[in-house]
Amino acid sequence: MNLITFTSEDLIAPDTLVLRDRRLQHLLTVNRPEIGSLLKVGELGGMIGQGEIIALSPEQATLRIRLDTPPPPKREMVLVLALPRPKMLKRILQMVVTLGVTELVLINSFRVEKSFWQSPWLSEAAIAEQLRLGLEQAGDTVAPRVTLAPRFKPFVEDDLPALMQGRQGWVAHPAKQANGPQEGSAETRRLSPSTKPTLLAIGPEGGFIAYEIEKLQAAGLICCDLGPRILRVETAVAVALGQLLP
Numbered sequence: 001m002n003l004i005t006f007t008s009e010d011l012i013a014p015d016t017l018v019l020r021d022r023r024l025q026h027l028l029t030v031n032r033p034e035i036g037s038l039l040k041v042g043e044l045g046g047m048i049g050q051g052e053i054i055a056l057s058p059e060q061a062t063l064r065i066r067l068d069t070p071p072p073p074k075r076e077m078v079l080v081l082a083l084p085r086p087k088m089l090k091r092i093l094q095m096v097v098t099l100g101v102t103e104l105v106l107i108n109s110f111r112v113e114k115s116f117w118q119s120p121w122l123s124e125a126a127i128a129e130q131l132r133l134g135l136e137q138a139g140d141t142v143a144p145r146v147t148l149a150p151r152f153k154p155f156v157e158d159d160l161p162a163l164m165q166g167r168q169g170w171v172a173h174p175a176k177q178a179n180g181p182q183e184g185s186a187e188t189r190r191l192s193p194s195t196k197p198t199l200l201a202i203g204p205e206g207g208f209i210a211y212e213i214e215k216l217q218a219a220g221l222i223c224c225d226l227g228p229r230i231l232r233v234e235t236a237v238a239v240a241l242g243q244l245l246p
Contacts, residue, residue: 001026003139004041004051004063005132017041017051017063024061033061041065044132071141074100076197077128077244078163081110082204084233086119090130092234096144097134100242105163107149109212111204117150156215163199169221171201173213173241174230188225191243198244202236 004023012018019027027033033053041063048071051063079096083089083106096104108117120126131143149155173188177193201208201216209218217223226239 001136002040003136003223004039005044005136005141007044008043009244015065017065027061036198039063043067044141046141048141072139074102075195077101078103078105078167078199079203080105080107080119080199082107082202083112083116084204086116086121089121089236092237093127093130094134094137095238097131097140098138101144103145105147105149107155108152109204110209111206121146152212156219160219164220166201167197169199170224171213171216171221172236173207173223174225188223191224191240191246194244195246200240200244202233205233223241
């Protein structure tokens with residue numbers, strides 16, 4: 001935990017923070033602070049600063065806080081991601097926070113199993129928990145917006161054009177696989193660092209089908225190739241976002 005995040009519910013006074021949950025256990029077992037120790041704190045959705053421990057026990061930690069620094073800036077990056085397996089989704093949610101994505105849209109695809117959409121990990125509380133863990137790792141307080149689009153065609157036709165306004169759009173889609181041409185093969189380009197507002201679409205395991213690629217291209221997305229190796233979704237997300245970072 002590189003940042004202790006909190007909300008107004010954790011405050012007993014405007015400048016006094018009390019921790020009693022997993023954050024306290026992390027402090028006691030990992031940080032092992034003493035009275036007077038200074039720790040980095042940040043209000044969710046707000047400013048970052050320091051907290052001085054003024055009382056400490058196995059039951060709670062009390063910190064006097066001072067917030068004076070804005071959260072780290074983000075680039076305008078929208079990630080459109082075919083809904084991955086629930087266990088993988090947890091890791092990806094934290095990853096997109098640490099890489100500074102501003103918006104995540106989870107969409108349906110032909111190769112996405114229907115059961116994934118019934119996963120408890122898609123609940124608002126479960127998503128918020130993983131985003132918060134990502135914020136604590138990244139030292140940030142502002143989580144990306146997360147939306148669900150369980151119907152592919154309405155999303156591409158109705159919602160994607162608005163998301164593409166003022167953005168450069170990419171869809172990760174290899175030109176070839178080890179056993180021959182990729183379904184719906186199209187001319188691809190390599191990603192390169194950019195400071196422009198960007199939208200990146202990444203498909204499910206096995207990739208988008210030809211129909212989906214055609215619809216995404218019609219919306220203005222350019223096919224990009226992440227290299228000759230076949231990547232898992234979470235690896236593709238990390239590689240693609242890493243290549244786009246300036």
